[in-house]
Amino acid sequence: MxxxxxxxxxxxxxxxxxxxxxxxxxxxxxxxxxxxxxxxxxxxxxxxxxxADRDALDAAVAVEGFTQLRDELAAALAQVPSSASAEDAVSALGLAYVGFALRRPAVFRLMFGNPCDPADDERVRAADQLHVVLDRAIARLFPEVPSAGLSVALWSLAHGLAFLHLDGKLSAEPATDVGDRVSAAVSAVFRIGRAIPEKNTAAKG
Missing domain, CATH: 1.10.10 (Arc Repressor Mutant, subunit A)
Incomplete structure (x- = not known):
């Protein structure tokens, strides 16, 4: 048996x-x-x-995927030392997000490739809980910045990197290169963020 x-x-x-x-x-x-x-x-x-049918099974697999991804993001953030910078924390979230996508590519595509039926309460709730983890993390890391827009921007960065690797536009091997690439992308965004106020200050001077 x-x-x-x-x-x-x-x-x-x-x-x-x-x-x-x-x-x-x-x-x-x-x-x-x-x-x-x-x-x-x-x-x-x-x-x-x-x-009831294949669609219902797909939705349940997606819910399980959203739940696992949410838990892995929360665990990755919990492992970041309190003394670490916001950049390090965002990198950890990005690495966890892309890592999940590369470990479970078919489930990841199912989660995000199909429209979320608003009548499917369980799937909507699972997707919302993922957003809540991201929103709360960003609000904690950047208390002085409106979290909604920044959360979407950083999620878009991680999501885009995930699909670029899945679709072969960026190599998914070796894993260390993927990690370096994600960290470099996050670092570049932070450098731009630091440069803008410095440029504005210089212009006013």
């Missing part, structure tokens, strides 16, 4: 199906309710106990 089948008999069918769906996506296998059931080691009808 497979591990997934044992999980099903222990009442963990939903988790087994989500795991099987994520594994199928990342492996690039044909992906359907039937194939996910086969990978999970359950009957073709079993997935319908929890998911």
């Amino acid at each position: 497979s591990t997934s089948t044992r999980a099903y008999h222990h009442g963990d069918l939903r988790a087994a199906l989500l795991r099987a769906a994520s594994e199928s996506l990342e492996a690039g296998e044909p992906y359907s309710m039937r194939s996910v059931a086969r990978r999970a080691g359950v009957s073709p009808a079993a997935p319908y106990r929890h998911f």
Whole structure:
């Protein structure tokens, strides 16, 4: 009996199906309710106990992805020493974000490649919780700056870097180069931010 089948008999069918769906996506296998059931080691009808159709399964996989990404960002920020600079903290968030995308590329594309159905309360809530983590982090790091716009700007930087690596526009190997590239991009943004007030001050003088 497979591990997934044992999980099903222990009442963990939903988790087994989500795991099987994520594994199928990342492996690039044909992906359907039937194939996910086969990978999970359950009957073709079993997935319908929890998911009405393929779209519902996709949404649940996306929710799981948003939750994991949120937790990884929070953990990355928690590991930054209190004495570290805001630049170091933002770099840590960027590295965690891009790292998640490169580890789980198919799930990451599913999370952000499909429109978020406003009627899907669970998915909307999971996406919102990710935004909350980012907004709170930026508000704490930059208390003197309106956090909403800055949060979107820095999220866009990390998100763009993630997809540039996923789409092969930037090399994802070796991992150390990816980390250096993310840190360099964040550093460049901070240098621009410091240069603007200095330039304005010089112009007034």
